[in-house]
Amino acid sequence: MSTLAWFAFASLAAWAWLLLGQGFFWRTDQRLPAPRDGGHARGEPVARPRVVIVVPARDEAGVLPLSLPSLLAQDYPGVAEVILVDDGSTDGTGSLAVELAARRGGLPLTVVSPGEPDAGWTGKLWALRHGMALARARGPEFLLLTDADIAHRPDSLRLLVSAAVENDLDLVSQMARLRAESAWERLVVPAFVYFFAQLYPFRWINRARPRATAAAGGCVLLRTGTAVAAGVPEAIRQAVIDDVSLARAVRRAGGRIWLGLAERVDSVRPYPGLGELWRMVARSAYAQLRHNPLLLAGTVAGLVVVYLVPPVALVACAAGGDGPAAWAGGAAWAVMAGSYVPMLRYYRQPLWLAPLLPFTAFLYLLMTVDSAVRHHRGRGAAWKGRTYARPEAAPER
Incomplete structure (x- = not known):
């Protein structure tokens, strides 16, 4: 198989694991738990604490x-x-x-x-x-x-x-x-x-x-x-x-x-614009990675393999006649898009946005890299006129 085919199959394997082994993260059914005592109406607490x-x-x-x-x-x-x-x-x-x-x-x-x-x-x-x-x-x-x-x-x-x-x-x-x-x-x-x-x-x-x-x-x-x-x-x-x-x-x-x-x-x-969304994500993305360059490199590599390889393999290899790569890329892209559908429904958005998830992931990749660049330039997390040049990440579990 071609090198791209190997990457496409790796992406498909990753999506199979994400779909079934990552806590069914793609489902949107985790809503406020109902009271355990069926004798009480939902939303009417037994006690009325201050x-x-x-x-x-x-x-x-x-x-x-x-x-x-x-x-x-x-x-x-x-x-x-x-x-x-x-x-x-x-x-x-x-x-x-x-x-x-x-x-x-x-x-x-x-x-x-x-x-x-x-x-x-x-x-x-x-x-x-x-x-x-x-x-x-x-x-x-x-x-x-x-x-x-x-x-x-x-x-x-x-x-x-x-x-x-x-x-x-x-x-x-x-x-x-x-x-x-x-x-x-x-x-x-x-x-x-x-x-x-x-x-x-x-x-x-x-x-x-x-x-x-x-x-x-x-x-x-x-x-x-x-x-x-x-x-x-x-x-x-x-x-x-x-x-x-x-x-x-x-x-x-x-x-x-x-x-x-x-x-x-x-x-x-x-x-309303990409700039506001970009700043929202870039403000804390590198802090989530504990300001660790190795974690940043691993995150970028993971985003490329999991989100970007599938569409590239399907389009490039379908045109070039590489059947295995095209098949694996298309299957991974389909699983990816399908896993995104419940979230789009929760947000009442059109389902044709699901196949665009690789493009959105690419934007997030760029935002994460920009977050790291801002940190190393001493600008850190900037919000409402304040800048935290070297803020702490969330402590370990």
């Missing part, structure tokens, strides 16, 4: 009118309130939050401003530190950590608490449904969640004996006592990938974790 919602916000005036009112309007049957931490905003985020609360009513809102982060802290975790400290003074059993661009349906908090209480979970996290309206968002966003699930299969995370650990930072319900036992956020103060770091800290403290796709939690942040 909850404080903590929202770190930096220059979020553009999305706050779409997200904050949804938190204030939660129909949670227990005691709940919202603390918004204005993290050095220059666009009037804090005053807008106060205005929205006065106009819309609902849950009580407190706005605080902690000032610039101390050395060794990332901005979001610095904001969470102050918000969580203020929240703990209220004596809540649970903290809901949610980003300023996340909108919640009115029953979101009730369903989250129900899942945590009835299933004895310490951390319940939902991957918010990201916006996928522009052409670039439709091409890149569903793949972002697909790749995340491939790296951290939700089924493995949610098992009684977990094989992976992760969370989605946009929506995390966390037991206050577990947060204290895990020493967060102080224990992860330098983490750029703060959600995964948080989950690992909770797991090390003996906490039980659940992660799934959201049905009633949505991101309202727009990414």
Whole structure:
């Protein structure tokens, strides 16, 4: 066989393993667990523990009118309130939050401003530190950590608490449904969640004996006592990938974790162009690889073999008469596209995007390399006017 045929068969073998041996990552059926006691209606927790919602916000005036009112309007049957931490905003985020609360009513809102982060802290975790400290003074059993661009349906908090209480979970996290309206968002966003699930299969995370650990930072319900036992956020103060770091800290403290796709939690942040999406991925891609050049090289090689070889083998070898390479490449491409279909359906996108996954993977390859280049040039993870030249990666499991 030709060299390309060997690579095509290697890709096909990799896809057979990914399809069956990687926690069925491609399935989208991991949703909020129902209460264990069938005598209670879904979403009606037996207990009604006190909850404080903590929202770190930096220059979020553009999305706050779409997200904050949804938190204030939660129909949670227990005691709940919202603390918004204005993290050095220059666009009037804090005053807008106060205005929205006065106009819309609902849950009580407190706005605080902690000032610039101390050395060794990332901005979001610095904001969470102050918000969580203020929240703990209220004596809540649970903290809901949610980003300023996340909108919640009115029953979101009730369903989250129900899942945590009835299933004895310490951390319940939902991957918010990201916006996928522009052409670039439709091409890149569903793949972002697909790749995340491939790296951290939700089924493995949610098992009684977990094989992976992760969370989605946009929506995390966390037991206050577990947060204290895990020493967060102080224990992860330098983490750029703060959600995964948080989950690992909770797991090390003996906490039980659940992660799934959201049905009633949505991101309202727009990414209309490729540049915005590129910066979102490049900000943390190299940190995910622990800033290790060998891991970077292995990742690039893996992306090439798994995602790029199949279409190249099919097109090049079909034209050149290399039957084995064309057959193996076509089969691998078909399996790849088929595994992407459930995520496209979840995002309500046309299925003709599935065969374009190799092109999207190529974009992610370039974003990852660019992330490494930025790091080695000292620009590290840049976000909202702050740059972390050498941020810490998520700690090991």
